[in-house]
Amino acid sequence: MQVVLGGIHVTALPEEGLAHADAIVSGEAEGLWTQVLEDAEKGRLGRTRSLTQRRVYKQEGWPDLVGLPMPRRDLTQSLRYVPFGVVQTTRGCPFPCEFCSVSTYNGTTFRFRPVPDVIRELEQCAPRVLFGDDNVMVHVKYSRELFEAMVPLRKHWVGQASLAALHKVENVALMARAGCKALFIGFESVDDVAVTGAGKRQNKPRKYHDIVRMLADHGIAVWGSFIFGLDDDRGDSFRRTVEFCVESKLTMALFALLTPYPGTRLYQRLVEEQRLTKDRWWLSTDHDTDAPFFTPKHLTRDELRAGWVRAWREMYAYPAIAKRYDFGLEHSWIQNVAFWPINLLMHELAERKIAGGQRDFRKHRLLDVPFGL
Numbered sequence: 627m628q629v630v631l632g633g634i635h636v637t638a639l640p641e642e643g644l645a646h647a648d649a650i651v652s653g654e655a656e657g658l659w660t661q662v663l664e665d666a667e668k669g670r671l672g673r674t675r676s677l678t679q680r681r682v683y684k685q686e687g688w689p690d691l692v693g694l695p696m697p698r699r700d701l702t703q704s705l706r707y708v709p710f711g712v713v714q715t716t717r718g719c720p721f722p723c724e725f726c727s728v729s730t731y732n733g734t735t736f737r738f739r740p741v742p743d744v745i746r747e748l749e750q751c752a753p754r755v756l757f758g759d760d761n762v763m764v765h766v767k768y769s770r771e772l773f774e775a776m777v778p779l780r781k782h783w784v785g786q787a788s789l790a791a792l793h794k795v796e797n798v799a800l801m802a803r804a805g806c807k808a809l810f811i812g813f814e815s816v817d818d819v820a821v822t823g824a825g826k827r828q829n830k831p832r833k834y835h836d837i838v839r840m841l842a843d844h845g846i847a848v849w850g851s852f853i854f855g856l857d858d859d860r861g862d863s864f865r866r867t868v869e870f871c872v873e874s875k876l877t878m879a880l881f882a883l884l885t886p887y888p889g890t891r892l893y894q895r896l897v898e899e900q901r902l903t904k905d906r907w908w909l910s911t912d913h914d915t916d917a918p919f920f921t922p923k924h925l926t927r928d929e930l931r932a933g934w935v936r937a938w939r940e941m942y943a944y945p946a947i948a949k950r951y952d953f954g955l956e957h958s959w960i961q962n963v964a965f966w967p968i969n970l971l972m973h974e975l976a977e978r979k980i981a982g983g984q985r986d987f988r989k990h991r992l993l994d995v996p997f998g999l
């Protein structure tokens with residue numbers, strides 16, 4: 627068997643990838659893949675070569691997204707995959723969020739697939755779609771054109787969105803008409819100073835509650851994402867974040883410890899400020915107990931870790947789950963079908979993996995879903 631690795635890890639650190647593969651693909655793969663396959667067929671890849679001779683296929687720059695090949699969905703029919711057709715419409719992001727790797731690895735400008743290409747792919751897809759974009763509603767002109775064209779397809783879809791364009795009711799109404807049922811949103815922090823300090827200036831915490839309500843009124847469930855460990859986080863950040871999630875009745879939320887990915891501005895700054903606590907932290911064998919890998923500004927590492935665990939447990943305690951269930955969202959099947967299984971699974975994750983340190987909490991979980999976390 628020949629092994630080729632790709633993705634952001636080997637793009638950032640090719641030598642780490644080459645130690646485990648016959649070849650690596652650095653950057654976006656579509657324009658290189660045919661060559662990789664031809665070389666594999668002719669035996670030009672090979673782990674027997676010395677590290678310096680192994681093949682590196684490098685994509686220079688940011689290729690345009692016109693005429694991308696159709697994915698082989700017939701290869702992913704198993705129940706082990708999420709039961710959604712995964713489709714990507716854009717790449718790159720111009721926002722300057724300090725912790726994010728997207729602009730480093732996909733560029734600081736938007737690139738779009740032509741709307742007719744996307745519609746052709748959607749027509750061949752399952753009725754349920756997951757947009758793999760980092761941001762489905764951020765270049766408003768493009769997104770409006772796409773969503774208008776999607777209305778007749780009558781798909782149901784979920785995706786990730788930035789808050790930048792969600793304060794406008796006409797944008798939300800169009801997404802709902804185009805079949806949006808749930809959005810994963812990077813709120814990052816409920817604190818104005820913390821979120822601005824992280825470079826995510828498009829987020830305005832004072833508007834969060836109204837935006838979540840507006841989405842709920844249009845039948846769109848919200849999965850929130852939050853980061854703990856930003857420079858302005860303090861001891862009460864954990865409690866305030868969970869309070870917001872429960873009061874706003876978020877369907878689900880993920881809490882991350884701030885993570886300095888190589889190649890990001892955050893990583894560079896923490897190195898310069900001598901606040902990284904472990905070189906090459908990503909090679910740690912136990913992220914679950916070693917993180918965070920930097921010294922926070924207003925908390926100790928132990929306080930940050932303990933607050934993060936507390937937030938998970940409070941968010942997924944049974945009374946908090948019940949309080950978050952939104953009867954007003956009865957017209958969203960995602961809310962109806964998925965709310966209780968997802969939240970009970972997240973309760974297990976919080977208690978067994980986050981708080982209990984079990985590496986494979988799935989061995990013990992209550993719900994045996996075929997695909998999962």
Ligand code: SF4
Pocket residue numbers: 719720721722723726727728729760761788812826
């Ligand atoms: S966090 Fe979202 S908005 Fe910010 S740079 Fe990354 S993809 Fe763009």
